[in-house]
Amino acid sequence: DGGITQSPKYLFRKEGQNVTLSCEQNLNHDAMYWYRQDPGQGLRLIYYSQIVNDFQKGDIAEGYSVSREKKESFPLTVTSAQKNPTAFYLCASSRVAALGEQFFGPGTRLTVL
Amino acid sequence: AQTVTQSQPEMSVQEAETVTLSCTYDTSESDYYLFWYKQPPSRQMILVIRQEAYKQQNATENRFSVNFQKAAKSFSLKISDSQLGDAAMYFCAYLGGSQGNLIFGKGTKLSVKP
Numbered sequence: 001d002g003g004i005t006q007s008p009k010y011l012f013r014k015e016g017q018n019v020t021l022s023c024e025q026n027l028n029h030d031a032m033y034w035y036r037q038d039p040g041q042g043l044r045l046i047y048y049s050q051i052v053n054d055f056q057k058g059d060i061a062e063g064y065s066v067s068r069e070k071k072e073s074f075p076l077t078v079t080s081a082q083k084n085p086t087a088f089y090l091c092a093s094s095r096v097a098a099l100g101e102q103f104f105g106p107g108t109r110l111t112v113l
Numbered sequence: 114a115q116t117v118t119q120s121q122p123e124m125s126v127q128e129a130e131t132v133t134l135s136c137t138y139d140t141s142e143s144d145y146y147l148f149w150y151k152q153p154p155s156r157q158m159i160l161v162i163r164q165e166a167y168k169q170q171n172a173t174e175n176r177f178s179v180n181f182q183k184a185a186k187s188f189s190l191k192i193s194d195s196q197l198g199d200a201a202m203y204f205c206a207y208l209g210g211s212q213g214n215l216i217f218g219k220g221t222k223l224s225v226k227p
Contacts, residue, residue: 031213042117042204042217043158050213058214090158094213101148102208102215104158 003027004105006091011110013078013085021076021108023091029103030096032074036060037088037107046089049074078110086112115140117207119218126195127226133180134190134221136205145209147181147188152202152220161203164188192223200225 004025013019025032031050035043045058049068063082068074074093078085088109092102116139126132138147149161164172164181172179176196180189192199202222206215 033214035215040219042206042219043215044217045214048214088156092158092215096213100146101160101163103160104150107156 004091004093004103006089006105006108008108009106011108013110013112015112016080018077018079019110021078021089021091021110023074023076023105024072025074025091025093025103025105026072027093027095027103028071029093030071031094032068033092033094033102034058034064034066034074034076035090035092037090043090046076085110115142115207115209115216117205117216117218119205119221121221122219123222123224125224125226126192126199128195128197130195131191131193132195132223134192134203134205134223136188136190136218138186138188138205138207140186140207140209142209145207147179148206148208148215149177149179149188149190150204150206150217151199152204153198153200158204162190195225197225197227199223 007022033048034046047066049055065077090107091105094102118137145166147164151159151161162174176193178191202220204220205218
């Protein structure tokens with residue numbers, strides 16, 4: 001089945017630790033995105049990538065980092081510099097950036113203890 | 114910068130009735146897309162309907178339809194014959210420019226009463 005997978009579903013982290021969230025897609029989409037969702041808020045863009053080996057910062061990139069070494073994969077690292085990392089993280093992809101709808105993964109709930 | 118506003122934090126509808134969710138947006142672009150996404154308790158984001166700004170005809174998907182008023186920058190979602198499974202958060206989203214990222218409203222929580 002074609003789709004987007006995210007792992008893990010739930011993640012717990014101690015303060016001061018870096019943690020990496022996985023996002024994989026087999027839709028052959030060029031563009032991939034990371035969003036953060038907080039209670040009572042819509043989704044906010046963290047990073048996006050339009051092609052392999054290229055990515056740009058979104059509205060709330062501070063404390064996060066990404067890589068795009070393969071078309072299928074777009075992992076997100078939440079670093080210790082992120083002051084309030086507890087949130088729900090959603091990965092998405094689209095066939096081409098700026099054209100058409102984005103398809104979303106099931107999300108990862110990150111909790112900092 | 115583009116913004117999306119959903120003025121109804123919560124809405125309620127009786128099963129089998131019709132409900133309309135409001136969305137307004139602000140942009141200086143002439144070519145863009147608008148979407149409604151549904152987020153049930155599972156938190157999976159599901160595309161409900163899309164509208165291209167250059168199309169005058171309002172999009173329809175089964176029981177879901179939109180009222181797209183480009184000049185007024187309004188994009189409301191109408192759900193007909195509401196079902197219990199329609200209960201969810203609904204997000205209006207804007208897609209424009211070259212970046213390709215969606216700009217979301219804060220959402221409307223829809224409850225469906227049996």
